[in-house]
Amino acid sequence: MPAEFSYVRRVQFYETDLAGIVHFSWYFRYMEEAEHALWRHLGLSISPPEPEFGFPRVNASCDFKAPLRFEDELEVRIRVESIGSRSIRYACTLCLGDAVVATGSMTSVCVAHDADGVVRSIDVPEAVVARLRGMA
Amino acid sequence: MPAEFSYVRRVQFYETDLAGIVHFSWYFRYMEEAEHALWRHLGLSISPPEPEFGFPRVNASCDFKAPLRFEDELEVRIRVESIGSRSIRYACTLCLGDAVVATGSMTSVCVAHDADGVVRSIDVPEAVVARLRGMA
Amino acid sequence: MPAEFSYVRRVQFYETDLAGIVHFSWYFRYMEEAEHALWRHLGLSISPPEPEFGFPRVNASCDFKAPLRFEDELEVRIRVESIGSRSIRYACTLCLGDAVVATGSMTSVCVAHDADGVVRSIDVPEAVVARLRGMA
Amino acid sequence: MPAEFSYVRRVQFYETDLAGIVHFSWYFRYMEEAEHALWRHLGLSISPPEPEFGFPRVNASCDFKAPLRFEDELEVRIRVESIGSRSIRYACTLCLGDAVVATGSMTSVCVAHDADGVVRSIDVPEAVVARLRGMA
Numbered sequence: 048m049p050a051e052f053s054y055v056r057r058v059q060f061y062e063t064d065l066a067g068i069v070h071f072s073w074y075f076r077y078m079e080e081a082e083h084a085l086w087r088h089l090g091l092s093i094s095p096p097e098p099e100f101g102f103p104r105v106n107a108s109c110d111f112k113a114p115l116r117f118e119d120e121l122e123v124r125i126r127v128e129s130i131g132s133r134s135i136r137y138a139c140t141l142c143l144g145d146a147v148v149a150t151g152s153m154t155s156v157c158v159a160h161d162a163d164g165v166v167r168s169i170d171v172p173e174a175v176v177a178r179l180r181g182m183a
Numbered sequence: 184m185p186a187e188f189s190y191v192r193r194v195q196f197y198e199t200d201l202a203g204i205v206h207f208s209w210y211f212r213y214m215e216e217a218e219h220a221l222w223r224h225l226g227l228s229i230s231p232p233e234p235e236f237g238f239p240r241v242n243a244s245c246d247f248k249a250p251l252r253f254e255d256e257l258e259v260r261i262r263v264e265s266i267g268s269r270s271i272r273y274a275c276t277l278c279l280g281d282a283v284v285a286t287g288s289m290t291s292v293c294v295a296h297d298a299d300g301v302v303r304s305i306d307v308p309e310a311v312v313a314r315l316r317g318m319a
Numbered sequence: 320m321p322a323e324f325s326y327v328r329r330v331q332f333y334e335t336d337l338a339g340i341v342h343f344s345w346y347f348r349y350m351e352e353a354e355h356a357l358w359r360h361l362g363l364s365i366s367p368p369e370p371e372f373g374f375p376r377v378n379a380s381c382d383f384k385a386p387l388r389f390e391d392e393l394e395v396r397i398r399v400e401s402i403g404s405r406s407i408r409y410a411c412t413l414c415l416g417d418a419v420v421a422t423g424s425m426t427s428v429c430v431a432h433d434a435d436g437v438v439r440s441i442d443v444p445e446a447v448v449a450r451l452r453g454m455a
Numbered sequence: 456m457p458a459e460f461s462y463v464r465r466v467q468f469y470e471t472d473l474a475g476i477v478h479f480s481w482y483f484r485y486m487e488e489a490e491h492a493l494w495r496h497l498g499l500s501i502s503p504p505e506p507e508f509g510f511p512r513v514n515a516s517c518d519f520k521a522p523l524r525f526e527d528e529l530e531v532r533i534r535v536e537s538i539g540s541r542s543i544r545y546a547c548t549l550c551l552g553d554a555v556v557a558t559g560s561m562t563s564v565c566v567a568h569d570a571d572g573v574v575r576s577i578d579v580p581e582a583v584v585a586r587l588r589g590m591a
Contacts, residue, residue: 060355060366061208061348063201065253065502070197071512072487075480076333083332087390094332094389094473104479108516114574117201117366118359166522196491196502197484201366207376208347212469215344219468223526230337230468230525240343244380250438253502254495302386333480335473337525342469389473 050182051126052088054081058119068114074149075107078139081123082153089178100169102135102155109151119143127179133157133168135179186318187262188224190217194255204250210285211243214275217259218289225314236305238271238291245287255279263315269293269304271315322454323398324360326353330391340386346421347379350411353395354425361450372441374407374427381423391415399451405429405440407451458590459534460496462489466527476522482557483515486547489531490561497586508577510543510563517559527551535587541565541576543587 056077064070086093093102115121121141128138134156141149157171192213200206222229229238251257257277264274270292277285293307328349336342358365365374387393393413400410406428413421429443464485472478494501501510523529529549536546542564549557565579 059348059352061200061206061351064197065199065201065203066509066511067201068511071515072197072480072483075483076331079333079480080331083390092390096388101474103474103476103522104519106516106518107479108514110514111512114511116368118355118364195484195488197487202373202375204375207379208344208351211344211347212467215469216467219526228526232524237338239338239340239386240383242380242382243343244378246378247376250375252504254491254500333472333478336469337471337473337475339473344469 051124052081052085052182054084054123054125056080056121056123058115058117058121060117063117068116069119071109071111074109074111074141074151075153077121077123077141078107078109078125078137078151078153081125081139082137085125085182089182091175091178100157100159100172102157104153104155105134106154107151108153109149111149113143113146113148115141115143115148121148127182128152130171130176130179132170135171187260188217188221188318190220190259190261192216192257192259194251194253194257196253199253204252205255207245207247209251210245210247210277210287211289213257213259213277214243214245214261214273214287214289217261217275218273221261221318225318227311227314236293236295236308238293240289240291241270242290243287244289245285247285249279249282249284251277251279251284257284263318264288266307266312266315268306271307323396324353324357324454326356326395326397328352328393328395330387330389330393332389335389340388341391343381343383346381346383346413346423347425349393349395349413350379350381350397350409350423350425353397353411354409357397357454361454363447363450372429372431372444374429376425376427377406378426379423380425381421383421385415385418385420387413387415387420393420399454400424402443402448402451404442407443459532460489460493460590462492462531462533464488464529464531466523466525466529468525471525476524477527479517479519481523482517482519482549482559483561485529485531485549486515486517486533486545486559486561489533489547490545493533493590497590499583499586508565508567508580510565512561512563513542514562515559516561517557519557521551521554521556523549523551523556529556535590536560538579538584538587540578543579 062073124140128136136154159169198209260276264272272290295305334345396412400408408426411423431441470481532548536544544562547559567577
């Protein structure tokens with residue numbers, strides 16, 4: 048699965064903090080935006096109107112290498128690093144032009160909600176696996 | 184209903200923007216935090232685990248008079264300005280010590296979700312009205 | 320100044336709340352995004368790298384008419400409602416296709432920072448007024 | 456430095472997402488709130504009115520073990536895991552009563568701004584090191 052999906056968006060004013068740069072918590076949201084854009088690109092939605100399953104995070108990590116500023120046009124390059132039977136791991140590179148401003152990863156597990164509201168880990172649906180593998 | 188409820192909280196780093204002050208969108212969240220703290224104070228929850236009704240906003244407005252900065256200890260004074268058959272209107276004063284930094288209001292309507300997912304305006308439940316009126 | 324500027328963006332997952340719809344505080348951020356996109360469209364920046372002046376809000380208000388949901392593609396139509404000597408007022412209509420989901424307004428004043436850090440109200444720079452009026 | 460500082464706060468409505476639980480990006484903000492509360496507890500501020508130095512993140516990571524819900528009263532236990540000559544690393548455990556809902560870490564470097572605005576890595580000031588070590 049070497050293929051990469053590119054997602055571009057501009058830094059908004061409210062994403063900056065008093066240090067004049069984007070607050071670090073936003074890098075995680077940028078990565079998530081890229082993930083969801085990738086799903087849409089593949090004809091999927093991470094949360095359709097009546098979801099049968101969901102993908103809560105079990106890990107998220109980011110290395111910050113350079114600041115982002117208001118109105119910067121940021122690119123998030125995301126790829127599916129691995130698909131386990133019950134989990135998906137993404138690797139992201141955040142860029143400003145040619146410069147890498149951060150690298151990060153996110154791992155989600157697939158869950159279903161039983162009738163009584165209990166959350167239960169399940170296999171990633173085959174249709175999702177097929178689409179994500181098809182990226183390569 | 185002249186009684187006022189006081190809610191105090193500290194300004195967080197991520198609530199500031201590059202101008203060095205709290206972003207205006209946070210004032211609305213501060214008002215909402217005060218509303219929900221008021222409900223808890225009255226033995227209610229705006230969103231219990233299995234909610235039978237909800238309170239979406241129909242209006243929110245704020246006049247900003249002075250900036251808020253990182254680590255400021257803010258007080259939100261909230262009161263129920265009026266209760267209609269299907270709506271609740273709150274008035275808020277945001278203070279830093281004796282200084283008023285903002286005044287605002289929020290109006291919510293009471294809604295229920297039908298079995299088919301349709302949202303429908305309903306009367307504010309009597310138990311809620313009684314508690315909110317009891318503030319006075 | 321009847322001319323309107325249109326800004327389109329998609330609702331993100333983290334903008335929704337447990338009620339399954341976009342939290343009302345985000346509508347204010349959507350309006351601000353449209354304002355800043357309008358400034359860029361006119362060749363301006365609300366906050367250039369070394370700003371000589373800024374535009375803090377003195378009022379923001381919004382009437383919410385319909386919910387927004389994850390992945391909705393929202394349009395913000397923004398126009399300059401009036402320009403005072405020291406203030407700018409914007410009017411916004413938020414749409415989902417043909418449906419109006421909210422209407423709102425924001426008023427900002429122009430300020431400069433003296434050498435000693437004191438904030439002082441000033442006239443809106445003529446270059447800004449000319450560009451904003453040129454919209455019409 | 457085994458000593459731990461405890462920071463308690465309640466989950467707010469706008470921190471939840473359509474899945475009905477707190478969005479993962481907030482866990483990083485909770486950890487930061489605990490860090491800044493720790494600094495205040497030690498008589499310090501991470502960002503005093505006229506800062507001579509700052510502490511941008513170089514890494515943040517979190518393992519999510521259980522969901523957080525609206526009105527949960529969350530405890531963040533934070534400790535200084537290590538102090539390098541130019542960096543500080545924190546380890547956090549997020550708890551709901553006795554249950555661990557997440558563990559995470561954040562590493563920051565100390566920087567100063569030169570007169571020309573260039574950011575430059577510097578040694579963590581001795582006064583800061585002394586206070587943080589004094590926790591033990």
